[in-house]
Amino acid sequence: MSNYTSAAVPESSRVVIDPVTRIEGHLRVEMEAGDGVIKNAWTSTTQYRGIEVIACKRDPRDVWAFVERICGVCTGTHAIAALAAVEDALQYPVPIQAKLMRDLVSGALGIQDHVIHFYQLQAMDWVDVVSALKADPNETAAIAKSLSDWPLSSATYFAGVQKKLKDSIAHGQYSIFTNGYWGHPAYKLPPAVNLLGVAHYLQALVWQRDMIKIHTILGGKNPHPNFLVGGMACAINMNNDQAINQFSLSYLKQLVDTCHDFIHKVYYPDIVAIAGFYKDYAHIGASNPNLFCTGDPSEINTGAPAGKGMIKPGVLLNGDYKNVLPFDQDKIKEFVTSAWYKYTEGRDAGLAPYDGQTDADYNGPRPPYKWLSDRPQYTWVKAPRYDGHAMAVGPNARMMIGYAQGVPAIVERVDAACDKLGLPRDNAFMNSTLGRVYGRALDAMINVDMMVDQLQEMTNRIKNGETATFNPEKWEPETWPSSCKGVGWVEAPRGSLSHWVRIENGQTVNYQAVVPSTWNSSGRDAEGQMGPYEYSLAHTGTHPLVDPSRPVEPLRTIHSYDPCQSCAVHLFDEEGEAIMTRQDP
Structure with missing residues (x-):
């Protein structure tokens, strides 16, 4: 049974930023605010996209060229993740x-x-x-x-x-x-x-x-x-x-x-x-106190040691930023409790990416809308979780894990920055x-x-x-196994990116991309856990928002993740067929 409840927020305290500009894609932020602070927050990705469906029933050697177009900002990153996934599957x-x-x-x-x-x-x-x-x-x-x-x-x-x-x-x-909040007291x-x-x-x-x-x-x-x-x-x-x-x-x-x-x-x-x-x-x-990175992806896919000066894959959990835990990709599941998708097992189920279903089930209001989060589903982004934890990814996660692992170039610079800022020497x-x-x-x-x-x-x-x-060596399909699967990991600019592929009889039969902005912009899951964007704005109830008409403070926090919502959403099902329904209010 889901622990998630929708937001009943008085109109007088509602603050909406839509769209959040200076990002890739369409992101909406709904906040409950008052007394100069944010009391609660919901982030909604309002764009709907379906590029991964093209990968299904296609030659795996061609897939990189299609999924590379998921985004034009992080150009090349999705292609390299796709290559790594296929090469992992084929042991190439x-x-x-x-x-x-x-x-x-x-x-x-x-x-x-x-x-x-x-x-x-x-x-x-x-x-x-x-x-x-x-x-x-x-x-x-x-x-x-x-x-x-x-x-x-x-x-x-x-x-x-x-x-x-x-x-x-x-x-x-x-x-x-143009359109800056010039003269705002927060500058x-x-x-x-x-x-x-x-x-x-x-x-x-x-x-x-x-x-x-x-x-x-x-x-x-x-x-x-x-x-x-x-x-x-x-x-x-x-x-x-x-x-x-x-x-x-x-x-x-x-x-x-x-x-x-x-x-x-x-x-x-x-x-x-x-x-x-x-x-x-x-x-x-601060985001959820759980972060991970995959460092050099060769260590995940092949067991090879990390390269010179590289960060190794690792996980930081529950605010313990000193002890790095091993990373286990089998602990990843995606949830759709607050998303406009459905699972055959029910909205509160979690599915591993290899078994992912992404069947659209839009039940929100007809645009234009005043408020989305008063309904259980309010976003096109799934909620990935690692061993049940809402996780943040990104350059800071890489650097925090590298610091905890004792990578000299990271430790020296972080300590110097802490000294300059008058902060304790830690990550x-x-x-x-x-x-x-x-x-x-x-x-x-x-x-x-x-x-x-x-x-x-x-x-x-x-x-x-x-x-x-x-x-x-393995270019020709005759050299491939009849059935195989693989995952490609890349530390993209915005954090850990993974592409997951199943190949049968020379064709791609299922494809999933779990991207950094999906981890970070995810909505509530079945346990009511906020994703990192939401948590950063609302978990303490003290995040500043002095002037709701000029919300520079929450924009600083959201922009600090460098959102890429074109990457964060996807649409396809196991058979490669798009499905969408609509229920008007």
């Missing part, structure tokens, strides 16, 4: 050079995603653009130079940025900065730091254009690079200008080095500097709104350092004659 080994190429594509995506998330999608929650007009460019330059030796840090440069901003606003053209940065934030926002736009070239070199294009079951679709040949050659390697090194400098000299220092003005958010917005603060923002920047630091090593290893192996990027 991949050449080391292909794995290094995939790692470089994933690293480039993750770093680009983190930078775009902060500057283009979340910085305006913390940076008051209009306040930057009052800044002294000389003061901004002094602050910038105290953080790093990044070249674009002169007073002249910042004065130029400020003039462009003034000229635009003077003509009533806020352009990309705490001084004008000089706000100007620094605006300038680096604009620099990040230019920087990310170059970053995606790594995808075009190794994957042929961006978005949606090309891949291949059993390896990569690009060849290595020093004497062929259509393959990876010396010019390609030199250009890759230039791009990786430029990326390294931007992360180390702009992004990470900005986060640490801005965090110093928002220390209270280290105690606001607990990263389970917070501020911690998620910081964890993403630290994740980018770890990733870009690894990319430098991965590219060097790839180059060294080429010098030693290792040029294979494809293994033909």
Whole structure:
């Protein structure tokens, strides 16, 4: 019997954000608020999508190209998870050079995603653009130079940025900065730091254009690079200008080095500097005290040891952030108690992803609607649970687990950040709104350092004659078992991503994607447990919301997860048939 009850909330205390902007997909947040705080919250993914149905009854070697289109933001990530799932099912080994190429594509995506998330999608929650007009460019330059030796840090440069901003606003053209809550009392940065934030926002736009070239070199294009079951679709040949050659390697090194400098000299220092003005958010917005990551997915799928400096798969439960428990994928089940789907076993049942059913059963009101959560079902997102626990995933989960595992590069930087923020030296603060923002920047630091090593290893192996990027051993279906299943794990920018596949007689017969934003944006389960978004806003009853008409505080918390609701929802059933019903109120 379900312990979930729907929300009977007086209209006078209802606050709705719909849509939450500066995210991928459609997310609605309903809150009960009063006295300057949030008392309860429900998050609803209101978009309905069905791309995974295309995977069923299809050749498993083609599936990656279709499910890669689940999202255009985390482009490539779903493809790599799909490849790993099929290769796991077929026990299909991949050449080391292909794995290094995939790692470089994933690293480039993750770093680009983190930078775009902060500057283009979340910085305006913390940076008051209009306040930057009052800044002294000389003061901004002094602050910038105290953080790093990044070249674009002169007073002249910042004065130029400020003039462009003034000229635009003077003509009533806020352009990309339209509809901000400028002047809100929750903004705490001084004008000089706000100007620094605006300038680096604009620099990040230019920087990310170059970053995606790594995808075009190794994957042929961006978005949606090309891949291949059993390896990569690009060849290595020093004497062929259509393959990876010396010019390609030199250009890759230039791009990786430029990326390294931007992360180390702009992004990470900005986060640490801005965090110093928002220390209270280290105690606001904690998710459920349960987190996991899969680290290097090779350890899950093959038992291979984690790579150099890599985080190993692990679980943190019940607020014990020091002791990492083993990760067991067989403990994952998905529930539909609060979702617009039905299970043959009933809404309160939990199904393992291999046995997943995703049959739509919409019973909500006809849009437009004023309130969704007064009904038991209020979202298109399932509720994944690990051994019955609501879990949070993401860069902060990776960094918290890496810290508990004693990964030196993580421990040293987290301890330094804690010292600067006046916090105890441990990983607990990263389970917070501020911690998620910081964890993403630290994740980018770890990733870009690894990319430098991965590219060097790839180059060294080429010098030693290792040029294979494809293994033909199990390409032909005649070599496959008649029935098999597999799962592919990837630590995506937003957290642990898994694709689950069943293959019979050479065809895909069932396919499930359990993605980071499904874990984080899930609604209540049969036990009434909130998902991480909801928990972060409502579990203490003290999350600030000073002005319901300008809800910058809850947006800071929701944006800190970097929601991707296009990834979070899916639709198909075991036979690959779409089903949808509607019951009007």
